[in-house]
Amino acid sequence: MTEYNSILYEIGGPEAAVCTITMNRPEQRNAINREMAEELLDAFTRVRDEKAVKVVVLTGAGKSFCAGGDLSVLPSFDHYTMVDWMGRTGLDIVRAISENEKVAVAKVKGHCIAGGLELALACDLIYASERTNFGVTEITMGILPGWGGTVRLARSLPVFRGREILLSGRKDYTAREIYDMGLLTRVFPDEEFDAGVDEMVATLCANPADSLRMGKAVFNYSFQGLPWDAAMAIEREAISWLFHSEFTTNMRNIALQALEAMRKKGGEA
Numbered sequence: 001m002t003e004y005n006s007i008l009y010e011i012g013g014p015e016a017a018v019c020t021i022t023m024n025r026p027e028q029r030n031a032i033n034r035e036m037a038e039e040l041l042d043a044f045t046r047v048r049d050e051k052a053v054k055v056v057v058l059t060g061a062g063k064s065f066c067a068g069g070d071l072s073v074l075p076s077f078d079h080y081t082m083v084d085w086m087g088r089t090g091l092d093i094v095r096a097i098s099e100n101e102k103v104a105v106a107k108v109k110g111h112c113i114a115g116g117l118e119l120a121l122a123c124d125l126i127y128a129s130e131r132t133n134f135g136v137t138e139i140t141m142g143i144l145p146g147w148g149g150t151v152r153l154a155r156s157l158p159v160f161r162g163r164e165i166l167l168s169g170r171k172d173y174t175a176r177e178i179y180d181m182g183l184l185t186r187v188f189p190d191e192e193f194d195a196g197v198d199e200m201v202a203t204l205c206a207n208p209a210d211s212l213r214m215g216k217a218v219f220n221y222s223f224q225g226l227p228w229d230a231a232m233a234i235e236r237e238a239i240s241w242l243f244h245s246e247f248t249t250n251m252r253n254i255a256l257q258a259l260e261a262m263r264k265k266g267g268e269a
Helices: 034-049 071-076 079-098 115-122 149-156 159-168 175-181 190-205 209-223 228-243 246-268
Strands: 007-012 018-023 055-060 103-108 111-113 125-129 133-135 186-188
Touching: 007 034, 018 034, 034 079, 055 115, 055 190, 079 115, 103 115, 103 190, 111 115, 115 149, 125 175, 125 190, 133 159, 133 175, 149 159, 175 186, 186 190, 209 228
Parallel strands: 018 055, 055 103, 103 125, 111 133, 125 186
Antiparallel strands: 007 018
């Protein structure tokens, strides 16, 4: 799939290191229908093979990030298709984001509700404008978040705060409230939002791709609750691999050349 109807896929930034995936149904507050779900999965699968890309920014067109699932999809479900939507489609998408080798950044504004919050939770970093509203509302409809929201809230927040967000069904938590609970990476004033996120993305892109990829992977393994010794072993293996990567080898050679030049200069003095 190279052309999309419900999302935008754009590569830019310094040395084409940034891919921006924009949910593009602004009239529906970027609610997720079947087409958008398929296109998100394709886009996050496709971006893995974009060699120059280091960071993927997930955002929404218009005034919202994503208001969750499109309610017009629900009448089409029976028991089996509901299981497929939750256990296959949704799981495939959040895995394509969270397990992607690129650093995934959620750029969140307006509404980040239900499935929209689940998409953001699958990202590595969440930057929000201060006027964003958050929440998971599924419980008010007699169901639960099904794209990892229940599990990720439990693992991303102190337990009593995560429970409140899940069990209250509120959709009016402010960005500051959610940040104070410990969920977001950073909150920007609205007038500084775009520039602030761009600056952070540029900071990420200034780092070598291999170390970004390894850093994300090691951190994710640690997040999975591995025993201490196993997590430390993975970290050591990652460092050993990076130490012999092309970038590190070049940097080491430059450092050695600089030291040698300093020695020669000292000998001539």
